[in-house]
Amino acid sequence: MTVQQIPEPGAPLPHYVSTAPFDPYSVEAMTEAQSRVYQASQIRLIWWRFKKHRLALVSAIFLGLLYTMIIFTEFLSPYNLHTRNVDMIHAPPQRVHLFHEGQFIGPFVYGRDMTLDMDTLRRVYTDNPNDVQPLRFFCRGDTYKFWGLFEGNLHLVCPAEGGTFHLLGTDRLGRDMLSRIISGARISLTIGLLGITISFILGIVIGGLAGYHGGIIDLVVQRIIEVLQSIPSIPLWMALAAIMPVTWSPIVIYLGITVILGLLDWTGLARAVRSKLLALREEDYVLAAQLMGASTSRIIGRHLVPGFMSHLIATATIAIPGMILGETALSFLGLGLRPPITSWGILLTEARDVSVIANYPWLLLPAVPVILVILAFNFFGDGLRDAADPYK
Incomplete structure (x- = not known):
C-alpha cells in the first residue's frame, strides 16, 4: 500500500485536491432527491405538482378518453346515426x-x-x-x-x-339514443376546441398590444371589452346565430357557430394577458430586447407571452366549458346547429316539453355527458392552474 506524500509548503496542490470553498447549495452537495428537483425542467415540475391533484388527474384521464373516443365514433356506436326502428319508438332502456x-x-x-x-x-x-x-x-x-x-x-x-x-332507449323516431349521444360528442367536444383557438389568438394579440403599449390603445381595448362583457351572452348569441341564413349547409352553420363563440369569448383572456404584460414590460430583459432593435411582435411573442403560457393554458381549459354550454344552449333553443348534424344540444331539443320528460325521462340522458364534461374541464383547469403557479 502506498502512502500519499503531503505537499511541501508553497508547492502546488495535486489535481485531485479542490481549492474552491465548499458550497452547500452546489449539485454535488445536494441529496439525490434535491438534485432531481434542481435539474428538472419547468414542464416536469408542473407535471409533478399536477399529479398531486387527484381530482384533476382523474378529470384529465376522463377527458383524454372522451377525445380519443370521438375519433372512433362510428365504430363505438351500436347503430348508424340515422337508423330507425319503427317497432321500437320511445322504447325505454x-x-x-x-x-x-x-x-x-x-x-x-x-x-x-x-x-x-x-x-x-x-x-x-x-x-x-x-x-x-x-x-x-x-x-x-x-x-x-x-x-x-x-x-x-x-x-x-x-x-x-x-x-x-338499446342500452339508453330510443327517441320518437325509433333511433338509438346511445349511438346518437356518442355521435353528438364529436360535435359538442370539438366546437369548444375550435372556439378556444380563435379566442386564444384574439386574446393574446389584442390583450398583448393593450398591455405592452398602454396609453390610448389600452383605453380603447378596455372600453370594447367592457361593452362586450356588459351584454347578456345568450341574447347576443341568439341574435348572431339568427343572422345565419337557413340555406347554409350544416358544416357552414357549424363553422359559423364556432366563430361566433370564439369572437365573443376572448375578452376574459385578453384582460389576463394585459395584466401580465403590464407587469412584465418593465423587466430588464424587455429593455435589452428593445435596445437590440427587436420588434413589438417579437418582444411579445418570444419574450413576454412564454413567461406566463402555463397560466394562459389553464385559463383556456376553464373557458372551453363555456363554449360547450353556449353551443348546447343555442342548439337547444333551435338557433344553433341543425340536423342532420347531431350534437348534445340538438338531442336535448326533444326534451323541451314537460309531458315528454314525464313519459320518456331517458330523453334527458344527453344532459349527463354535458354535466360530466363541464365538471371535468373545471377540475382539470383548477389543477393545471395550481400546478402552473410558481408560488404554490
Whole structure:
C-alpha cells in the first residue's frame, strides 16, 4: 500500500485536491432527491405538482378518453346515426344480463313485446324472458362512412341477428339514443376546441398590444371589452346565430357557430394577458430586447407571452366549458346547429316539453355527458392552474 506524500509548503496542490470553498447549495452537495428537483425542467415540475391533484388527474384521464373516443365514433356506436326502428319508438332502456335461469350465458338482453295502452295511447314495452338475445362484439352491423370518407360496417357491439339492443332507449323516431349521444360528442367536444383557438389568438394579440403599449390603445381595448362583457351572452348569441341564413349547409352553420363563440369569448383572456404584460414590460430583459432593435411582435411573442403560457393554458381549459354550454344552449333553443348534424344540444331539443320528460325521462340522458364534461374541464383547469403557479 502506498502512502500519499503531503505537499511541501508553497508547492502546488495535486489535481485531485479542490481549492474552491465548499458550497452547500452546489449539485454535488445536494441529496439525490434535491438534485432531481434542481435539474428538472419547468414542464416536469408542473407535471409533478399536477399529479398531486387527484381530482384533476382523474378529470384529465376522463377527458383524454372522451377525445380519443370521438375519433372512433362510428365504430363505438351500436347503430348508424340515422337508423330507425319503427317497432321500437320511445322504447325505454334495455338492461344487460349475464345469467338466464341461473345459467351463465354472457352479455345478453331480453327481447321485447309491445302493447298499446288505450287509455293513454302510449306504447308499453315488456321483456320477454323466453327471447334471449346474446350481444355480439367486434361484429358486422349497420353500414357507415368513417369520418364521411370510408365506408365500413364494423362495430364494437351489435345486437343479436334479428334482435335489438338499446342500452339508453330510443327517441320518437325509433333511433338509438346511445349511438346518437356518442355521435353528438364529436360535435359538442370539438366546437369548444375550435372556439378556444380563435379566442386564444384574439386574446393574446389584442390583450398583448393593450398591455405592452398602454396609453390610448389600452383605453380603447378596455372600453370594447367592457361593452362586450356588459351584454347578456345568450341574447347576443341568439341574435348572431339568427343572422345565419337557413340555406347554409350544416358544416357552414357549424363553422359559423364556432366563430361566433370564439369572437365573443376572448375578452376574459385578453384582460389576463394585459395584466401580465403590464407587469412584465418593465423587466430588464424587455429593455435589452428593445435596445437590440427587436420588434413589438417579437418582444411579445418570444419574450413576454412564454413567461406566463402555463397560466394562459389553464385559463383556456376553464373557458372551453363555456363554449360547450353556449353551443348546447343555442342548439337547444333551435338557433344553433341543425340536423342532420347531431350534437348534445340538438338531442336535448326533444326534451323541451314537460309531458315528454314525464313519459320518456331517458330523453334527458344527453344532459349527463354535458354535466360530466363541464365538471371535468373545471377540475382539470383548477389543477393545471395550481400546478402552473410558481408560488404554490
